[in-house]
Amino acid sequence: MLEPRAGAAATAVTVDLTAVIVAVTSGDARLLIVGGQGADRLPAGPLQPEHPTLQSGLRSWVEQQTRQKLGYVEQLYTFGDRCRTLSASGVERHHRSLSLAYLALVREARPAGGGTGLWRSWYDFFPWEDWRTGDPDARRVIVDRLVAWVAEGGQAEGRLRRERAELLFGLGEVAWDEERTLERYELLYEAGLVAEAWHDRGQEPPASIAGGPGRAMAADHRRILATAISRLRGKTKYRPVLFELMPPSFTLLQLQRTAEALSGVLLHKQNFRRIVENQRLVEETGEIDAETGGRPAKLVRFRHEVTLERPAPGLRLTTAKRGSPVTQGG
Secondary structure, eight states, X not given: OOOOXXXXXXXXXXXXXXXXXXXXXXXXXXXXXXXXXXSBBOOEEEOOTTOSSHHHHHHHHHHHHHOOOOOEEEEEEEEOOGGGGBOTXXXXXXXXXXXXXXXXXXXXXXXXXXXXXXXXXXXXXXXGGOOBTBSOHHHHHHHHHHHHHHHHTHHHHHHHHHHHHHHHHTOXXXXXXXXXXXXXXXXXXXXXXXXXXXXXXXXXXXXXXHTOSSOOXXXXXXXXXXXXXXXXXXXXXXXXXXXXXXXXXXXXXHHHHHHHHHHSSOOOHHHHHHHHHHTTOEEEEEEEEOOSSSSOEEEEEEOTTHHHHOSOOOEEEEEEETTEEXXXXX
């Protein structure tokens, strides 16, 4: 621990372990949160002396709070902004909280079976990120508010604000980039267009902001979730993490729907299948799924050998222009 400067008050530092737990069920990207009173929050708890490792501590808190056992886990980021040390009234405490955030993928959104765990669509918190049915209504609401924010900046500052808004929210001729979830949230935070920005200043947000679009979360948990969405959307393009969300056997259509749920964009069916097959990411099981509601579909499974054959096996999803996503091989 760093020694305080002469005359300065000592600042205690605590470490929290926070989990972003993602599943895809019935074509919906879902997030495991902890319910109860107040804003939605991610499963989290302090690192304890009896925890032999950071991950074991994380798994322990998640199981205790939600009864969910974790499989794939990777460290996401360390969060320690000054706002984490402010009380509800905005008065600084002599205490600093660091949050070590982790991304965990599970294969199905099972009922938590106890505790206070609750599954929600991650698009409840980021409705402007879901383009699968066209330009989201939430995005149009946000754009109108950003236009007003740009105008408030005057000539020089307004120009910079406009350029950032165009880049991040796909305005004009700029294509929508699904990986910029975190940057979009941070812009909205800076513009005071999310409730958390007001809470961190010790103020109540206006009714129009408190009412959405998008559900607020406790503390900086929505920023943590935005970080996880950006990381996962990017990582599916060069690592086979998508298959951590799949059952042992699945159809290609189920795989495509999972990719679409995460990316928030629709993919061309033939292009998607061609790339999956050409990259030899899956192999047939010899069985079929007769419960598709139509023609029976072949069941496939992830071909684990692909991770040894090349360094970056994945599905690169590139939006050529808004509403016209395409896929490229990895």
